[in-house]
Amino acid sequence: MEYFSVCFNGVCIIVQCVMQLAFVGRLTGKRQTGWHFVVYAFLLVFAGAICERLSWGEVPAVCVQVLVLYGMNRLALKNRRFVSWSATVLAVYISQLSFGMLNSAEAVWFPGLAGKWLLYPFLLLATAAAFVVCACCYAAAFRVLSLEADRQTPYMELLLFPELFFLVTELYIMYTSYRAPVPFRANAGEQAILFSLQALGLGALFCTLYAYRFICRGFLAQARLVSLTEAAKAQKVYVAESKLRYEQTKAFRHDIKNHLSVLSGLLDDGKTEEGRAYLKKLEAVSDSLSIPCRTGNPVVDILLGEKLGLAEAGGIKTEVSLLLPTPCGIDEFDLCVIFANALDNALEACQLLQEARRLRILGSRQGDFLMLEFENICLPGPLPPMGTGLSNIKAVAEKYHGTILTEKTGPCFRLNVLLDLSCP
Numbered sequence: 001m002e003y004f005s006v007c008f009n010g011v012c013i014i015v016q017c018v019m020q021l022a023f024v025g026r027l028t029g030k031r032q033t034g035w036h037f038v039v040y041a042f043l044l045v046f047a048g049a050i051c052e053r054l055s056w057g058e059v060p061a062v063c064v065q066v067l068v069l070y071g072m073n074r075l076a077l078k079n080r081r082f083v084s085w086s087a088t089v090l091a092v093y094i095s096q097l098s099f100g101m102l103n104s105a106e107a108v109w110f111p112g113l114a115g116k117w118l119l120y121p122f123l124l125l126a127t128a129a130a131f132v133v134c135a136c137c138y139a140a141a142f143r144v145l146s147l148e149a150d151r152q153t154p155y156m157e158l159l160l161f162p163e164l165f166f167l168v169t170e171l172y173i174m175y176t177s178y179r180a181p182v183p184f185r186a187n188a189g190e191q192a193i194l195f196s197l198q199a200l201g202l203g204a205l206f207c208t209l210y211a212y213r214f215i216c217r218g219f220l221a222q223a224r225l226v227s228l229t230e231a232a233k234a235q236k237v238y239v240a241e242s243k244l245r246y247e248q249t250k251a252f253r254h255d256i257k258n259h260l261s262v263l264s265g266l267l268d269d270g271k272t273e274e275g276r277a278y279l280k281k282l283e284a285v286s287d288s289l290s291i292p293c294r295t296g297n298p299v300v301d302i303l304l305g306e307k308l309g310l311a312e313a314g315g316i317k318t319e320v321s322l323l324l325p326t327p328c329g330i331d332e333f334d335l336c337v338i339f340a341n342a343l344d345n346a347l348e349a350c351q352l353l354q355e356a357r358r359l360r361i362l363g364s365r366q367g368d369f370l371m372l373e374f375e376n377i378c379l380p381g382p383l384p385p386m387g388t389g390l391s392n393i394k395a396v397a398e399k400y401h402g403t404i405l406t407e408k409t410g411p412c413f414r415l416n417v418l419l420d421l422s423c424p
Helices: 002-028 034-053 058-076 081-113 119-144 157-177 188-268 272-289 298-313 332-351 388-399
Strands: 317-322 358-366 369-377 403-409 412-420
Touching: 002 034, 002 058, 002 081, 002 119, 034 058, 058 081, 058 157, 081 119, 081 157, 081 188, 119 188, 157 188, 298 317, 298 332, 332 358, 332 369, 332 388, 332 412, 388 403, 388 412
Parallel strands: 317 358
Antiparallel strands: 358 369, 369 412, 403 412
16 A cells, blocks of 8 residues: 555646646747656655655645646746746645545545555546646646736736635645545535535636736737727827928918919019028928828828938938839728837837937838838847737727738847738
């Protein structure tokens, strides 16, 4: 029996390590290596041996397991603090709950099998059933929740505290209900109640995960709505400015013959200096009506004029090679969302640098597709998580059956936007 217990516990620890670490890795979108599993299994066995030697009991051993798995999340998988805590607590709680539900059945049936050979196959069968339940719960959690950096992590605190409540409740049930052997069938009713409580706890967990997912969607939708509202306001300003500039240009062209007549009269009268002064005034008016970049779309021209002016004021070198097809097929509002968010992000990234500030905008039509590229210099480091601006650009791209691609090569960040011009 002693040999069987040692081998049985060793296999259970290995299977539990693989399942828990694989679960948190997939849940957080991080890849694991074989060394991660080896280190986690070693630490778990080592911590378990210490707890057994100090006679701490099962509840402190579970708490130590939580700390070890949290350390693997933070140090090995490089997850953020709240993400690590949430993934750890969820993995340990599901594991403990799965075995806790089987403990209720074992407490009723196994005491009657003490000393009999049937105890071993029933123990193996019950443990396998617990692992199957655990695996099914992990699979269900994957379908509901994702803790990848760019998705549902901004509101992790809303999920962590309910998870802690569920785990503490399960530990309390373990501490109060399974400390002493239960006589055969003597407490069948009590064990049935415990089984029901743990099954309800499992249901409550998934209800909480579903609620958390919809809360995150609501928050993200609200943030996107606020961003789109601001973009709509900005577009109205660009459209109004474009119309005003158009009217001013129209008026200037209407009066250009009168201006030329006045200039000709001054020159005919020999008033050269007055003619030069008048010509400078005409040049100033003409410069004020000129647009630094002409793309074929007046709204985008006005927007680029404003953003390029900000870039010039910030000492950012700019390069623009962009020609939008006419008719473009893309709504002006959607173009404003793309260019305003992309350029705001690029200018913000460039302003964090002291030198070598550079921004490049490229665009060309390839068949029925419009390819836009925004490139800027930024601080070194990994790609940041997708914020509201990139989310808005992605939403516009998907509206036109397109997509976006972000990549970073050294200090150079590049955003590519693909739009289908043939979309109705």
